[in-house]
Amino acid sequence: MRFSKQREAVYNVLCQTTSHPDVAWIYARTREIIPNISIATVYRNLQELLSIGKIKKLSAEGYAERYDANVxxxxxxxxxxxxxxxxxxxxxxxxxxxxxxxxxxxxxxxxxxxxxxxxxxxxxxxx
Ligand SMILES: [Zn+2]
Ligand SMILES: [Zn+2]
The missing domain is CATH 3.30.1490 (Dna Ligase; domain 1)
Incomplete structure (x- = not known):
């Protein structure tokens, strides 16, 4: 589980907000925990969290993809x-x-x- 620590960081960042942030926001916050993480890694971890049902993705008209830890x-x-x-x-x-x-x-x-x-x-x- 090479990426479990990164995934946990991404998940924790999302759990601490109810603002339904986009990838850029999550990336900025995750970098405060793991400074050398890339936005591609954040994105990939979000996809993994989605596939195991830990988070939800929202598609709202006129918005970039937003994520929600409240499932x-x-x-x-x-x-x-x-x-x-x-x-x-x-x-x-x-x-x-x-x-x-x-x-x-x-x-x-x-x-x-x-x-x-x-x-x-x-x-x-x-x-
Ligand atoms: Zn308002
Ligand atoms: Zn929500």
Whole structure:
């Protein structure tokens, strides 16, 4: 297991954030732990983690591939105001789980996150 230490570092970096970062972000953080790691190595380790189901990859419209260490069932909201991708608890979402043959699904909402909505409300109240 020559790469297990690198893989662990990449995985730990991803576990410490809920911001659904892209490869460049993960690379920057992993370099703080393993300074001589290359972005190709980070990418390869992400693919390995994906293939063993330790992480998830998100594909959001107009974004580079983003990664998520949270592999539990949850949906995402892509904020069109600040660009953040936030987790949405599936208990808030009404999904039919009874479709035959479905073993995984991906749900992405596009809109405005709580923070941006609150900021908007706050600025409207001032007027
Ligand atoms: Zn936002
Ligand atoms: Zn997520």
């Amino acid at each position: 539990s069932d949850h949906a995402h909201l892509v904020c069109s105001c600040c660009g953040k991708i936030v987790d949405i608890d599936m208990s808030q979402v009404d999904v039919k789980h009874s479709i035959a043959g479905v073993d995984r699904y991906e749900i992405t909402f596009y809109g405005c996150c709580d923070e941006c909505r609150n900021n908007k409300d706050a600025s409207q109240n001032k007027q």
